[in-house]
Amino acid sequence: MHGNFLLAVTVLCIARLCPAMCGVDPLTCILQGDPQPPAFFMDGDFIIGGAFTIHYSMKIENHTYTRRPQPLECSGSMNFKELRYARVLEFAVQEINNNSDLLPGITLGYNIHDSCASVPMTVKLAFQFANGIDPVFNYTDSCANAAAVTAVVGESGSTPSISMSRILGPFGIPQVSHSATCSCFSDKRQYPTFFRTIPSDHYQAAALASMVKYFRWTWIGVVRSDSDYGNFAMESFLKAAEKEGICVEYSEAYFRTQPRSKLKRVGDVIRRSTARVVVAFLAPGDMRLLLEELSQQPPPPLQWIGSESWVSDKEMLRFNMCIGAVGFAVPRSVIPGLRNFLFDLSQDHLLNSPLLTEFWEKSFSCSFKKQTVSPSGLPACDGTEDLYALQSPYTDTSQLRVSNLVYKATYAIAHAIHGIVCNNEQCNKNIKVEPKKVFNQLKRVNFTRNNYSVSFDANGDPVATYELVNWQLQKDGSINFVTVGRYDASQPKGQEFSLIRAVIWNDGSEKVPVSVCSVSCAPGTRKAVQKGRPACCFDCINCAEGEISSETDSLDCHRCPPEYWPNKDNDKCLPKPVEFLSWDEILGIILAAFSVAGSLVALSMTLVFYKNRTSPIVRANNSELSFLLLFSLTLCFLCSLTFIGRPTEWSCMLRHTAFGITFVLCISCVLGKTIVVLMAFKATLPGSNVMKWFGPPQQRLSVLGFTLVQVLICVLWLTISPPFPYNNMQHYKEKIILECSLGSAIGFWVVLGYISLLAILCFVLAFLARKLPDNFNEAKFITFSMLIFCAVWITFVPAYVSSPGKFTVAVEIFAILASSFGLILSIFAPKCFIIVFRPEQNTKKHLMGKVPSKAP
Structure with missing residues (x-):
């Protein structure tokens, strides 16, 4: 910091501590330094201070310590826009003095200074606002003297405002800034008397982060002024961006007084980056230097996102590389009469x-x-x-954005003074207006001027409202600011930002440019962060089997519920297809056709036997058991139909029990016929009366007894743990097998085992009787049929266990049909053939083998 302000300004404070230092009367001190003359001054009953950055820099003096330091002096180019701000304060004071409703009969004055954006100059001005510029200081009544000004409008920049506020704050002098946006000023412990009519950068940072998120930019670069304004604003923005899931490729800082090499390094970082969107929290002077540097070796097309300090500055419009830039700016306004005032020189x-x-x-x-x-x-x-x-x-005066904030700041101070000295439109200029009273009134200010409301919250901040400004190329080749959206912090959360018209981007189209580190992961995939890189840099991994992701850029895949399975794109869960042996599929139709055909064959043979029931071949083969066997075979064929179709509670119980009982009835009949053959042979032996022990009543009872045992087994099975419909989701992951659960597996295997036991017994007996002397020995056919039966059911067991889904049911139906066809074709087909096609052999003599053989 420049050193001469200590001698030029603070000697007054030193004199308060040690009057003898002044070198004059102990009760009087003389100002040793030269006061800073105001740029604009007007006397009045109450004085308002003003500080504006009318020049960009200050003359730098090399101190030799051999002579008195020269007064501080601004230098460099003039900021005509800041000059307009200073004159707005003049205009507002003049308008207030001519207003009969506000401070009637009282004249406001002003004391406006050029701070030249310099901290030493700002500190000197702050002391002048607090102590005045009287050359003689009277120690006796110093504590009773009020400050030289009632309040201060300014400073323009955040860094000079910090220096000024730290000096004015302890004296209770309110400071109302029109342009200092640093979020730090909201801390009332450090800046108790600071107010502003421009929103805090805290809100602007949140607004910019919301906008970046709105346009789906997740990979950005950021640059800032290396000052309180840039550093505090960028800190707020980075926090907001992190909450929105935005990644920052680089964060660079630059201040215009830093070496050129630093500026070149920042430019090289921007040129080498892959981020196509750059957020710039830069003061206009810093931004101008950066754009000049980038113009020497233009980078790839960039989408600039600007802060309010430069994005609505018309002096920046000469940089064509910023065409399409968007950023938030203070809303435009109209101040009636200001234009004429500015031109009246x-x-x-x-x-x-x-x-x-x-x-x-x-x-x-x-x-x-x-x-x-x-x-x-x-x-x-x-x-x-x-x-x-x-x-x-x-x-x-086409936009008057910040100018209106100066205007509102001046009116806010006037309203605060009005609240102190006026009562019911009667004002007393003799009332002593202390800065602390003005400070207390400013906290309660709430008025509207030119349709612009003015009030301050507990932090001294106004309601944050912005216009979203877009740099658009016009037909005549010029660039102009176009308002395309708004941000209002008073709106409900999530509704603060809104677009009112299309944005024209840097390529002249309305298509939003893309700036991402990695392309978004489509539904059906998930993000996998690349090691050592920000969260926005990721790979897209396909969801695992059975999992989906229904959103873009999903972090995780989610497993579908058990009854659902992902579609081919893995982006939604669909109900699993239910599989069962249905009536309308080819396999079901074929099996049903064979089942019906088998039953028709059995009925046909029954009809043939019934018509020829008195013939020898029918009578010789136990016609009663034959008819019962044909009936049971018909039921065996038909019971296979219960296995086709959607399983229900009743069909599951019916299919297994009907199968078990009908097959036992069938095997019981075959077993009876086999026993009859054996008994018939024994009965032909001399003195044998075996047939009386196995006559028709005994045959009926044996069939009934064997069948009742199976019925009892089935009743116990259905009572204890019956079969039931079951959605099998373990065998296949992608579909549901609708099947009949056995309920009790023991019951099923006991039913099957009992059938097997009878079949084996029948096979053994038929095998023993196969060579008995007879012209037509039925035991041979029974042996062959049982051989087929046993072979089918022996192969059924492994096929049943290993067959998947509906094929399990198909295997069971096939076994039923195959064994049934084996029985009916082996036992009854030869008899029917003789009856129909060889009637000459259907005689008692032929059956007894008494027909002489023909000579060769």
Whole structure:
């Protein structure tokens, strides 16, 4: 910090501690330094201070410590826009003094200074606002003296405002800034008397983060001014961006007084980056230098996102690389009468103000020197130059964004003073207005001027409202600011940001540019973060089997419920297809056809036997058991139909029990016929009366007894743990097998085992009787049929266990049909063939083998 302000300004405070240091009367001190003259001054009953960055820099003096330091002096180019802000304060004071409703009968004055964005100058001005510029300091009544100003409008920048507020705060002097946006000022412990009419960067950072998220940019670069404004704003933005899931590729800082090498390094970082969106929290001077550096070696097309400090600054429009830039700006406004006031500059007015003189000379390239041609070679100014034809930030009143904030700040102070000295439209200019009273009134200010409301919250901040400004290329080749959206922090959460028209981007289209580290993962995939890189850099991994992701950029895949399975894109769960042996599929139709055909064959043979029931071949083969066997075979064929179709509670119980009982009835009949053959042979032996022990009644009872045992087994099975419909989701992952669960597996295998036991017994007996002497020995056919039966059911067991899904049911039906066809074709087909096609063999003699054989 510049050192001479200690001697020039703070000697007054030192004198308060040690009057003898002043070198005069112990009760009187003389100011040793030179006071800073105001740029604009007007006396009044109450004085408002003003500080604006009218020049960009300050003269730097090399101290030799051999002479008194020179007064601080601003230098460099003039900021015509800041000059307009200073004159807005003048205009507002003049308007208030002419207003009969606000402070009637009281005149406000102003004391406006050029701070030249310098901390030393700002500190000096702060002490002047607090202590005044009287050359003699009277120690006796110093504590009773009020400050030189009631309040201060300014400073423009955050860093100078911090220095000013730290000095004004302890004295209770309120400071109302029109342009200092640093979020740090909301901390009332550090800046208790600070107010502002511009929103805090805390809200702007949140607004920018919301906008970046809205346009789905997740990979950005950020640059900032290396100052309190840039650092605090960027800190708030990075926190907001992190909450929104936005990744930052780089974060660079630069200040215009830093070496050129630093600026070049920042430019190289931007050129090398892969992020196509750059968020810039830069002061206009810093942004101008950065764009000039990038213009020397243009980077790939970039989408600039700007803060309010530069994105609505018309001086930046000359940089074509920023076409399509978007950013939040203070809302535009209209101040009636301001334009005429700014243009009302007489020659006397110009000559009485060094700043206005400098403005006129630089704007029209002339000089007010007395000579016709000034020593600098410039023509003389005569005050008749056409100000209306001048294209200058001073004369540009087309938008009046920050100018309105100066206007509102001035009116806020006036309303605060009004609340102190006025009561029921009666004002007393003799009331002592202390800065602390003005401070307390400012906290309660709430009014509307030109349809613009003014109030402050507990942190001294206004309601945050912004316009979203878009740099759009016009038909005539010029660039203009177009309002495309708004941000209102007073709206409900999530509804603060809104677009009102299309944004034209840097390529001239309405298509939003893409700036991502990795392309979004489509539904059906999940994100896998790349090791050592930000969260926005990831790979897309397909969801595992049975899992889905229904959203873009999903972090995880989710497993479908048990009854569902992913579609082919793995982005939604669909109900699993239910599989069962249905009536309308080919396999079901074929098996049903064979089942019906088998039953028709059995009925046909029954009809043949019934018509020929008196014939020898029918009578010789136990016609009663034959008819019962044909009936049971018909039921065996038909019971296979219960296995086709959607399993239900009743069909599951019916299919297994019907199968078990009908097959036992069938095997019992075959077993009876086999026993009859054996008994018939024994009965032919001399003295044998075996047949009386196995006559028709005994045959019926044996069939009934064998069948009742199976019925009892089935009743116990159905009572204890019956079969039931079951959704099998273990065998296949992608589909549900609708099947009949056995309930009790023991019951099923006991039913099957009992059938097998009878079949084996029948096979053994038939095998023993196969060579008995007879012309038509039925035991041979029974042996062959039992051989087929046993072979089918032996192969059934492994096939049944290993067959998947509906094929398990198909195997069971096939076994039923195959064994049934084996029995009916082996036992009854030869008899029917003889009856129908060889009737000459259907005689008792032929059966007894008494027919002589023909000679060869």
